[in-house]
Amino acid sequence: MSRRTMALLSQWTSRVFSVDMDGETVYFKIHDTQTGKGGKEVLRMFGNIQKGASCYSLLVSSGEKIHSARFHWKLKDKLSTALPPQCRFSPMCSFLPGVRDSLVHGYFLQAPSSDSSATTERLLRQWLRLDDPLLVCSYLHEENTPRWIQHLWNTEQNHGIVPSEAPESHPATLNLINSDVFYSFQAARDVLQKCADIIPEAASVLELLPCDGDMEARSKPDFPIIVLEGLDATGKTTLTESLRDALGATLLRSPPPCLSPWRARFDQEPPILRRAFYALGNYITAQQIYSQTSKTPVIIDRFWHSTAAYAIATAVNGPVCDLPAEGSELYRWPSDLLQPSVVFLLTLDPEERKRRLKDRGQGETKEEHELDLNQVFRLRVEEAYKRISGPTCISVDASSSAEQVLRQVLLLIKAKRYL
Numbered sequence: 001m002s003r004r005t006m007a008l009l010s011q012w013t014s015r016v017f018s019v020d021m022d023g024e025t026v027y028f029k030i031h032d033t034q035t036g037k038g039g040k041e042v043l044r045m046f047g048n049i050q051k052g053a054s055c056y057s058l059l060v061s062s063g064e065k066i067h068s069a070r071f072h073w074k075l076k077d078k079l080s081t082a083l084p085p086q087c088r089f090s091p092m093c094s095f096l097p098g099v100r101d102s103l104v105h106g107y108f109l110q111a112p113s114s115d116s117s118a119t120t121e122r123l124l125r126q127w128l129r130l131d132d133p134l135l136v137c138s139y140l141h142e143e144n145t146p147r148w149i150q151h152l153w154n155t156e157q158n159h160g161i162v163p164s165e166a167p168e169s170h171p172a173t174l175n176l177i178n179s180d181v182f183y184s185f186q187a188a189r190d191v192l193q194k195c196a197d198i199i200p201e202a203a204s205v206l207e208l209l210p211c212d213g214d215m216e217a218r219s220k221p222d223f224p225i226i227v228l229e230g231l232d233a234t235g236k237t238t239l240t241e242s243l244r245d246a247l248g249a250t251l252l253r254s255p256p257p258c259l260s261p262w263r264a265r266f267d268q269e270p271p272i273l274r275r276a277f278y279a280l281g282n283y284i285t286a287q288q289i290y291s292q293t294s295k296t297p298v299i300i301d302r303f304w305h306s307t308a309a310y311a312i313a314t315a316v317n318g319p320v321c322d323l324p325a326e327g328s329e330l331y332r333w334p335s336d337l338l339q340p341s342v343v344f345l346l347t348l349d350p351e352e353r354k355r356r357l358k359d360r361g362q363g364e365t366k367e368e369h370e371l372d373l374n375q376v377f378r379l380r381v382e383e384a385y386k387r388i389s390g391p392t393c394i395s396v397d398a399s400s401s402a403e404q405v406l407r408q409v410l411l412l413i414k415a416k417r418y419l
């Protein structure tokens with residue numbers, strides 16, 4: 001048994017477990033059945049489980065972050081292809097309330113019939129023999145009682161289940177730092193360095209990164225640095241191009257074009273790798289800004305706000321009120337990343353944004369598709385954008401014509417003396 005697994009087991013009874021099922025998050029804890037305490041209050045989730053169904057939880061117990069994230073990511077494909085089709089699986093996690101980096105991810109399985117239960121159990125036992133970093137539990141209904149028992153494989157421990165209150169902060173916030181959001185160049189670069197032997201593309205990205213010495217603070221830029229942010233199809237490309245022409249500016253974007261060959265590759269990876277890739281893209285763009293800002297104003301299509309807002313809004317998967325509170329350190333600007341003079345956040349009514357997306361007729365990325373399907377995700381991204389600290393961020397209603405939006409932004413640039 002690995003050290004990480006032993007550590008998890010030693011905290012087992014202090015942990016809270018959560019399952020995202022049918023759009024709702026259910027929290028539960030375990031109690032010692034021997035003492036007779038707990039277990040009588042049946043969770044609604046368990047109450048709804050079909051009679052005769054078998055349930056299992058799989059929690060990834062690897063101590064190494066990248067290994068754990070990639071294993072969890074691949075486990076989803078494995079479960080969806082290998083398990084009987086009737087078997088449902090839902091995202092699950094376990095954490096120690098208020099304890100940073102204590103979150104572990106996994107899945108909760110429901111095998112409704114005896115057939116699918118037998119197949120599921122056989123498959124799980126095979127996987128465990130392969131020494132996968134998994135902690136597996138079965139959930140058994142105690143006959144003639146409303147109680148459910150959690151049976152922890154390999155240790156033969158049994159515990160009753162009791163509902164638990166939702167934690168004060170969304171559990172994902174416990175592990176956000178350096179797993180979803182990277183607040184320094186070094187933290188993001190470390191992730192790519194650690195995976196360069198398993199993902200050759202990471203080595204190519206590392207070669208493009210600035211040297212440590214280049215990251216040191218520079219003197220105040222001579223010309224303004226203006227970032228355009230917003231959800232897809234809010235008009236960033238259109239506006240950045242017209243601002244470039246109107247101001248005689250240099251137009252840059254993040255991620256920079258030199259990273260394009262590897263973007264799709266990192267988009268397939270779990271958040272820790274994907275977000276580290278985008279974070280590093282900002283530092284490459286920052287170098288490009290430094291080399292231009294003594295000559296012309298610089299306009300940038302997406303920068304740190306996009307990196308942080310999408311990462312936070314994806315990891316925290318509940319309603320907007322589940323986001324870290326305004327003022328949280330999770331919205332801070334990385335201290336080693338260049339701060340632009342101003343950020344304009346383009347906002348648009350969802351229907352108009354959809355119309356523009358349709359008119360543009362290009363394929364959507366998976367995350368863009370998600371934005372369309374998932375109104376709550378879109379709201380979370382927009383709200384996270386607004387909470388990010390650092391440079392002044394001005395929201396601009398982008399629903400008028402392209403010419404009017406340009407006029408409005410030029411007026412703001414002049415009125416606030418950014419030029």
Ligand SMILES: Nc1ncnc2c1ncn2[C@@H]1O[C@H](COP(=O)(O)OP(=O)(O)OP(=O)(O)O)[C@@H](O)[C@H]1O
Pocket residue numbers: 230231232233234235236237238239356357359360398399400401402403405
């Ligand atoms: N103010 C506007 N009024 C009407 N249509 C607009 C306006 N601005 C942009 N468009 C159109 O909306 C579509 C999306 O605009 P654009 O590509 O500039 O958005 P974007 O924010 O850069 O999108 P993405 O982030 O997906 O690249 C384009 O077809 C563009 O011509």
Ligand SMILES: Nc1ccn([C@H]2C[C@H](O)[C@@H](COP(=O)(O)O)O2)c(=O)n1
Pocket residue numbers: 232254255278279281282302303304306307308310365367368
């Ligand atoms: N600086 C950036 C730019 C983009 N991203 C991520 C966030 C979304 O997943 C996606 C949106 O980009 P688009 O499809 O509009 O090119 O890219 C980021 O994290 N950081």
